Amino acid sequence: MQQLNDLLTGNLGEFGPLIVVGGLGVMMILATLPILLKQQKDPLEKLREENERGVVVTPGKRLRTNNSKDKLEKYKDFLEPKNEEEYSAVRQKLMQAGYRTRNSVRYYHFAQFALGIGGIVLGVIYYLMFMGNSDNATTQQTLTYILGPGIVGYMAPKYWVSKRQQERQGQIQDGFPDALDMMLVCIEAGQSLDQAIIRVAKEIRPSFPALADEFEMVSFEVKAGKDKSTVLRDMGERCGVMDVSSFVTVLIQSTSFGTPIADALRVYAGEMRDKRVMRAEEKANKLPTKMTLVTMMFTVPPLLIILVGPSAHGITQLGAAGP
Structure with missing residues (x-):
């Protein structure tokens, strides 16, 4: 030892x-x-899984299917x-x-x-x-x-x-005003809200695929028979963007009170365009402040070397020469 x-x-x-x-x-x-995490299956549960995987053709025989199961189940x-x-x-x-x-x-x-x-x-x-x-x-x-x-x-x-998450939310936030304008045009052209959502999802996919996916999921859930208010609220939760949540609230209130959707979209689309311009102006106003520190780091040291360097060199040479 x-x-x-x-x-x-x-x-x-x-x-x-x-x-x-x-x-x-x-x-x-x-x-x-793996041995500790492995659990013994209940025989009834095992039989149920076998019945789900197979299709009984004749008594005593079973046609197996290739239903792949999650390995981490x-x-x-x-x-x-x-x-x-x-x-x-x-x-x-x-x-x-x-x-x-x-x-x-x-x-x-x-x-x-x-x-x-x-x-x-x-x-x-x-x-x-x-x-x-x-x-x-x-x-x-x-x-x-x-x-x-x-x-x-x-x-x-x-x-x-x-x-x-941040990149996807930023993409949805940037493309949402354009999607609202296109949706307003579709509704004013005589299409229903569901048809407008499908058309908008198709048109904005090359530029904003994340927002197009959300609109397509809304159309699929509505076609499946899910309540439209619930579908819109789920969209707001999936996006996680305040603009989309406010838009969902506007649509639900417009549907509940019976007001025209086109009028609500026109007002809200104008607000979204103004909000996008304000965000761009805010980023532009922050730019000089962010550049100040970088400018000082790359400008002040060379300037000090140019101004103080010759004087410091002369003083050192004078001290080395002596009286």
Whole structure:
């Protein structure tokens, strides 16, 4: 045992035994995790799944179909939040980022778990290859090299989804005034609201595909028989943009009170155009303030060198020459 300890200490430094034990522990956790998460299926549930996958042709015979099942289904209790509010919040955020699949929450948490574990493994490999023989590595540095990549890998899916959500909401916000103008033209031409939504979704797809997807989903849900007010509210929640939520409220109120939709769209479309101009002016007014710091960083140091440099050089030469 002492020889093994000396061997590990000589090759990996003073933390050699601790690193080996930690690596074996991580490997054991990764090896036993699928066994721990695997649950025994209820026989009735298993029979029900078989009945769903197959079609009975004759008594005692069954025609099998190739219904593929999600491979992460058996890990859903581990990957999906138990709290309903937390699950709804993650689900809504993923929908606003454009991920609408049924198992999006499960894949999101699986990506966090897999990238976190992968980052820790890469951190351990990096530490053993480049820092293992160093005697000056402290405990804080060791934890930073090992746990740092794991934390980065765990937070990477969250950062990616947040960026996708912001980009998609910005695209919807930029294209919404043009979509309202086109919808107003379609309604004034004699089309119904449902037909106008379909036409607008088709026309704006090359420029604003995210907004076109939302309009198409509204038309599909209305065709399926879902209540129009509920469909519009769901659209406002999926977009996560205040302009769309206000538009949904205007349409619902116009339908409830029986006022012409064209008049409401004309007023609201004018407000959206004015609001877009105000946003552009706001960005333009912020630009000089943002450029001030950059201008000072790249202008003041060269100016000081040009003005003060010759005087400083003359003073140093005078001091070196002496009396």
